[in-house]
Structure formats: C-alpha cells, structure tokens
Amino acid sequence: MVTIVLVEDPHDAQRQLFDDWAGVFAADGRHTFGPDHSAHSADELREMTRSTSQHRIAWAGVDQSGTVVGAAGLVMPRHDNLAQAVVTVVVHPDHRRRGIGTALLEQAEASALEHRRTVLLTETQWRVGARDESGEDFAARHGYAAAQTVLRSSLSLPADRARLDAAVEGHDADGYVVRTCWDGIPESWLAGRAELSRRMSTDIPMGDLVLEEERWDEERVRTDYQRIAAIGRRVVDAYAQHEATGQLVGYTQVQVPQADPQVAFQQDTLVMREHRGHRLGLRMKAAGTLALMEGSPDTTSVRTWNADDNAAMLAVNRDLGFVHDGMMREWQKVVTL
Ligand SMILES: CC(C)(COP(=O)(O)OP(=O)(O)OC[C@H]1O[C@@H](n2cnc3c(N)ncnc32)[C@H](O)[C@@H]1OP(=O)(O)O)[C@@H](O)C(=O)NCCC(=O)NCCS
CATH class of the missing domain: 3.40.630.30 (Gcn5-related N-acetyltransferase (GNAT))
Structure with a gap:
C-alpha cells in the first residue's frame, strides 16, 4: 500500500523526503531519455517552492518500506491565469500499473479544485520515433485531451x-x-x-x-x-x-x-x-x-x-x-x- 504524504517543509524537516520526491522525476527522465537526461535538480526545485509568483504543492507516494515510489506536484500561478493549475504525476518506472499514479492524480486534482482551479494542465514526454509508453494512455484515461504537441531540440x-x-x-x-x-x-x-x-x-x-x-x-x-x-x-x-x-x-x-x-x-x-x-x-x-x-x-x-x-x-x-x-x-x- 502507498501512503500519500504532503511535503510541506522541503527546506528542513522533510528535506530528505523532498530529495526523494525529486528523485522520482529524475528516474523517470532517465527511463525515458537515457542516463544523460538532466532536468531541474532537487535543490532548484526546493528553491522554487519559495516563488511568490506561483503557489507550489508537492506530495510523495511512500510505500510500506518508506521508499518514495511516486511524486505529484501542483503549480498554480498567482498573478494571472487564476483558474489554471499545472498537475504533474510521476511514478517510479519499477512501480507502475498498481494504481499509484491514479491515487496521486486524484489527490492533486482534489487540491486544485479546493483552490478553485478548473483548467488543469499536464505534460507527457517521450523519445523521437517511439510511442509515449505510459503518459498518453494515463492522461486520456483520466479525461485529459491533447492540447498541443511540442518538439524538443x-x-x-x-x-x-x-x-x-x-x-x-x-x-x-x-x-x-x-x-x-x-x-x-x-x-x-x-x-x-x-x-x-x-x-x-x-x-x-x-x-x-x-x-x-x-x-x-x-x-x-x-x-x-x-x-x-x-x-x-x-x-x-x-x-x-x-x-x-x-x-x-x-x-x-x-x-x-x-x-x-x-x-x-x-x-x-x-x-x-x-x-x-x-x-x-x-x-x-x-x-x-x-x-x-x-x-x-x-x-x-x-x-x-x-x-x-x-x-x-x-x-x-x-x-x-x-x-x-x-x-x-x-x-x-x-x-x-
Ligand atoms: C503515467 C504514470 C504516472 C502512470 O502511473 P501508474 O501508477 O502506472 O498508473 P496507474 O496504475 O494508476 O494507471 C491507471 C490507468 O492508466 C492507464 N495506463 C497507465 N499506464 C499505462 C500504460 N503504460 N499503457 C497503457 N495504459 C496505461 C491504464 O488505463 C491504467 O489502468 P489499468 O492499469 O487498470 O489498465 C506513469 O507511467 C509515469 O510516471 N509516466 C511518466 C510520467 C507521465 O507521463 N506522467 C503523466 C502525466 S499525466
């Protein structure tokens, strides 16, 4: 069973939990794009939680052994686009198809609605020439419609x-x-x-x-x-x-x-x-x-x-x-x- 934990104190009491939360994103990036993949580091993400232009919330999906196997985030703009929330859900590649992603998404969506955010955005990534092996079916299954396709170069x-x-x-x-x-x-x-x-x-x-x-x-x-x-x-x-x-x-x-x-x-x-x-x-x-x-x-x-x-x-x-x-x-x- 996986428990969803709100990561409220990434700078101090939950520093390690936040690092593990960020580690799930890194593991997913390497799984999709290979060992050279690089994205926001845990320290960058930690500092971004202090942003005054966005309200950011993080949840960790923690299994019975205490391992963080999934991560969800919500980013809500504060200056404009006040109906918008960017939802991110990632499950560690070794723990997929067990309902963890769905549980994390439901948590993030419920929170978005509590904040009166009704335009929910998310993104998926995959390799050139391959099929999006997980995100596409997951997003569609949960009622998201493709809104824009983006090329990375x-x-x-x-x-x-x-x-x-x-x-x-x-x-x-x-x-x-x-x-x-x-x-x-x-x-x-x-x-x-x-x-x-x-x-x-x-x-x-x-x-x-x-x-x-x-x-x-x-x-x-x-x-x-x-x-x-x-x-x-x-x-x-x-x-x-x-x-x-x-x-x-x-x-x-x-x-x-x-x-x-x-x-x-x-x-x-x-x-x-x-x-x-x-x-x-x-x-x-x-x-x-x-x-x-x-x-x-x-x-x-x-x-x-x-x-x-x-x-x-x-x-x-x-x-x-x-x-x-x-x-x-x-x-x-x-x-x-
Ligand atoms: C997408 C992701 C979060 C799903 O996590 P998960 O814990 O495996 O998801 P769930 O077990 O809750 O899956 C729920 C349903 O989504 C669909 N789905 C999920 N992964 C799928 C896959 N690889 N192929 C086909 N359908 C899939 C299925 O309908 C699944 O239900 P089922 O297992 O009963 O068939 C995970 O694969 C991931 O981290 N992918 C990379 C990041 C990403 O694309 N995030 C999505 C942003 S919306």
Whole structure:
C-alpha cells in the first residue's frame, strides 16, 4: 500500500523526503531519455517552492518500506491565469500499473479544485520515433485531451562560430540592434521587458490551451531575475531594440544551472508581431548562443522546446544547428466547480 504524504517543509524537516520526491522525476527522465537526461535538480526545485509568483504543492507516494515510489506536484500561478493549475504525476518506472499514479492524480486534482482551479494542465514526454509508453494512455484515461504537441531540440556547443557570426552580422543597417546581457538587465529596460513578457503570453502558438494574457510589471520582471539567481542559475538574454524609438521588440533567454552547467535551458523567445520579418529571431538566438559560448565554456548543449506548428521558430533553430531529440505533449482538462 502507498501512503500519500504532503511535503510541506522541503527546506528542513522533510528535506530528505523532498530529495526523494525529486528523485522520482529524475528516474523517470532517465527511463525515458537515457542516463544523460538532466532536468531541474532537487535543490532548484526546493528553491522554487519559495516563488511568490506561483503557489507550489508537492506530495510523495511512500510505500510500506518508506521508499518514495511516486511524486505529484501542483503549480498554480498567482498573478494571472487564476483558474489554471499545472498537475504533474510521476511514478517510479519499477512501480507502475498498481494504481499509484491514479491515487496521486486524484489527490492533486482534489487540491486544485479546493483552490478553485478548473483548467488543469499536464505534460507527457517521450523519445523521437517511439510511442509515449505510459503518459498518453494515463492522461486520456483520466479525461485529459491533447492540447498541443511540442518538439524538443538540442544544439551541441561549441556551435559553428562562423555560422553564428554570419547570422548576427550584416543586418545592422535595418534599424534594429541586438544586445546581450548576463544575469539581469538595465533598470531602464524593465518596463520594456514587462511588455515583452505580456506579449509572450499572447503572441505565440497556443494550440488548444486555455491560457489568459499574463500580467507583468517592472517589479515582476525584477523578481523574476532574482528568483533565477536564487535557484542557482545564471541567465543570458539577447534583446532586439528598435533604434529609432529605443523600444525593446524581442528577446530570448537561456538559463545555465551553476551546479551542473553542461546542459543549458532555452526559455522564452519572442519578436513582437509588428517587428517580425527582419530575421530578428535568428539574430537574437545567434547572439545569445555566442554569448553563452563565451561566458559559459562548460556548457555542451542548449535544450529548447517549440510547438510543432511554430514553423518560424523551428526554422530558426534548424538554421542554427538544433537537432530534434524529444517529444512532449500538453494535455488539458477543464472541469466545473
Ligand atoms: C503515467 C504514470 C504516472 C502512470 O502511473 P501508474 O501508477 O502506472 O498508473 P496507474 O496504475 O494508476 O494507471 C491507471 C490507468 O492508466 C492507464 N495506463 C497507465 N499506464 C499505462 C500504460 N503504460 N499503457 C497503457 N495504459 C496505461 C491504464 O488505463 C491504467 O489502468 P489499468 O492499469 O487498470 O489498465 C506513469 O507511467 C509515469 O510516471 N509516466 C511518466 C510520467 C507521465 O507521463 N506522467 C503523466 C502525466 S499525466
């Protein structure tokens, strides 16, 4: 029998339990993608529980011997999308098909409803060319509908410098400049970045996902950079600026976990709709990659996720040398209270 334990104190009394909880995610990642798989570390996840922009809850499924065999999480945004909850359920590969996943999911869903969250999202991952051997049937069985399919791709570093230089150079005369910065941005850019983040929630392909526009201000941007530093990550951004007005019109971000810098994680990339068509996506990503190679020589790959219908972003990634190496699907269940 498995007992579901609420992990309320990941920093102190339940530190080991939280590490074991995170260990289930790591075991699942290695099971799906092989021994090189890397994702959020236990310490990163622990620090993320302090986030003020999300309410995060964790449950461990513990068997009679005290081993953590399953993990569930709930992430609820606090600034916007107040009906949304991201539900994560993972069962250790050695303990599947015994009802543990269902028990954890029922716990997480009940909690989401208590918090009046009715748009439930979850994701599943699998290898390219394989079938999603567990998550897909589980999600469908529990009433989730496929809402978006996402391709995971990686770029090996150091990448071809000449190719990156060529992507960055030769465009300076068209009225935009691309600048990179590590670990934060000038104060005067905070408002522009807040607007970009808001547009990131409206101007990208959403599939069938029920997502609301996000609310961003300077303080949220500032806090976001502080949170990234607090979880032990460095961050390199490339921004596109419209020279005539000084307006920030695009950005792309890569985060590098300091404890394990080999794999860096690509985050948002956006060019505002009205500024598309100037190869800014390619230029920003190329500039960001050059800065990453310079500032983080231990990083050997960057991993990115893109909607399968995001032709523009996928083409940019192909131009830069990204290789498709994983699949992900977003699932959604909308319930009534
Ligand atoms: C998906 C996952 C959480 C299921 O955990 P589990 O403890 O094995 O799930 P349960 O035993 O409660 O399965 C419930 C039902 O889901 C379906 N299901 C689960 N795994 C399945 C599989 N591999 N193939 C087909 N159906 C499956 C079945 O209908 C199953 O009922 P049954 O065993 O009576 O046929 C687990 O396989 C896992 O951790 N996968 C990787 C992470 C993931 O994809 N999470 C899902 C997010 S929604």
